[in-house]
Amino acid sequence: MTRDPQPDRTQAGRAQAGVEPIDPDVDLQAPGQRFELAAHRATLAVIALGGMLGAMARHRLELAWPMEASGFPWATFATNVAGSFLLGALMVVVQETRAAHPLLRPFAGVGVLGGFTTFSTYAVQGRDLLAGAAPHPGTALAYLFGSVVAALVAVAAGLALARLVVRR
Amino acid sequence: MTGWLLVCVGAAAGAPARYLVDRFVQVRHSSRIPWGTLAINLSGSLLLGCLYGGAAGSELLLLVGTGFCGAFTTFSTFAFESVRLLEERASWAALANLSVTLLGGLGAAFVGFALTASW
Numbered sequence: 001m002t003r004d005p006q007p008d009r010t011q012a013g014r015a016q017a018g019v020e021p022i023d024p025d026v027d028l029q030a031p032g033q034r035f036e037l038a039a040h041r042a043t044l045a046v047i048a049l050g051g052m053l054g055a056m057a058r059h060r061l062e063l064a065w066p067m068e069a070s071g072f073p074w075a076t077f078a079t080n081v082a083g084s085f086l087l088g089a090l091m092v093v094v095q096e097t098r099a100a101h102p103l104l105r106p107f108a109g110v111g112v113l114g115g116f117t118t119f120s121t122y123a124v125q126g127r128d129l130l131a132g133a134a135p136h137p138g139t140a141l142a143y144l145f146g147s148v149v150a151a152l153v154a155v156a157a158g159l160a161l162a163r164l165v166v167r168r
Numbered sequence: 169m170t171g172w173l174l175v176c177v178g179a180a181a182g183a184p185a186r187y188l189v190d191r192f193v194q195v196r197h198s199s200r201i202p203w204g205t206l207a208i209n210l211s212g213s214l215l216l217g218c219l220y221g222g223a224a225g226s227e228l229l230l231l232v233g234t235g236f237c238g239a240f241t242t243f244s245t246f247a248f249e250s251v252r253l254l255e256e257r258a259s260w261a262a263l264a265n266l267s268v269t270l271l272g273g274l275g276a277a278f279v280g281f282a283l284t285a286s287w
Contacts, residue, residue: 020252021252022200022202022249022252022253022256023190023194023202023204023205023245023249024245024248024249025186025187025190025204025205025245026187026190026191026194027194028191028194028195029194029198043187044184044187044188047183047184047187048179048180048181048183048184049180050183051179051180051182051183051184051239052176052179052180052183052239054179054183054239055175055176055178055179055182055183055234055235055238055239056172056175056176056179058234058238059171059172059175059230059234059238062234079243080243080244080247083243083244084243084244084247084248086244087244087245087247087248088248088251091248106187109245110183110186110187110245111183113242113244113245114183114186114239114242114244114245115179115182115183115238115239116244117242117243117244117245118237118238118239118241118242118243119209119212119213119241119242119243119246119269119273120209120212120213120215120216120233120237120238120240120241120273120277121216121233121234121237121238121241122243122273123209123213123216123217123273123274123276123277124213124216124217124220124277124281126273126274126277127217127274127277127278127281128220130274131278144270144274145270147243148247148266148270151243151244151246151247152247152250152251152254154247155244155247155248155250155251156251159251
């Protein structure tokens with residue numbers, strides 16, 4: 001892996017430096033993001049802080065929104081879709097404006113939204129609906145596929161809406 | 169210890185762990201498929217499946233389940249990376265990522281549950 005002689009460490013510089021990264025957390029294919037290999041103590045600290053805030057918000061929502069008789073896990077569904085929308089919008093701010101602080105993406109994207117959304121609970125709830133004590137195969141399929149489709153649409157909507165706002 | 173504190177402690181370990189594992193995997197693979205996020209989501213689902221299969225107590229579920237596994241695995245990054253692949257017209261990579269994550273995650277939850285439930 002080669003390092004740029006003088007990487008442009010501003011967010012806008014990274015966007016101009018080459019391709020937009022696939023990975024919002026850290027994309028080592030994107031030249032500008034490799035600086036995190038060296039300077040990541042502060043990065044890890046803000047990720048931990050953000051992760052705590054995000055996970056607490058998810059925990060609060062799960063407590064406030066208990067499972068209905070239908071068995072559809074609405075709280076996790078809403079969490080994952082809302083978090084995906086916000087990550088789409090955040091990545092536009094991080095990559096397509098000059099105003100974003102370098103720690104904004106690790107804090108809000110990796111930490112808060114990563115801690116807020118969850119894949120493990122989704123998978124285990126899917127298993128439970130398929131093969132738990134009271135199986136609901138129809139609900140399971142609706143939940144498993146519905147979450148993925150809704151999250152993809154939410155990311156696209158977040159990207160589109162934020163671009164509208166940013167480019168005005 | 170109160171519930172929110174357990175969630176907090178678990179998440180404070182889970183979120184940085186995801187970041188480090190993602191980088192660790194990325195350094196070793198250079199294809200378009202986001203292997204880092206995939207490995208994280210499958211292993212986290214396996215771990216949470218184990219907790220449920222073993223009928224873990226409520227404190228362990230809050231600490232390791234809601235806190236650690238919740239912050240370690242991520243749905244938003246998985247969805248974002250899939251959309252980015254679609255935007256870049258890497259349709260096969262996007263489709264592979266979606267199906268392997270969905271089926272693999274569900275499979276990992278089943279395997280984890282079965283592993284500890286049979287003890």
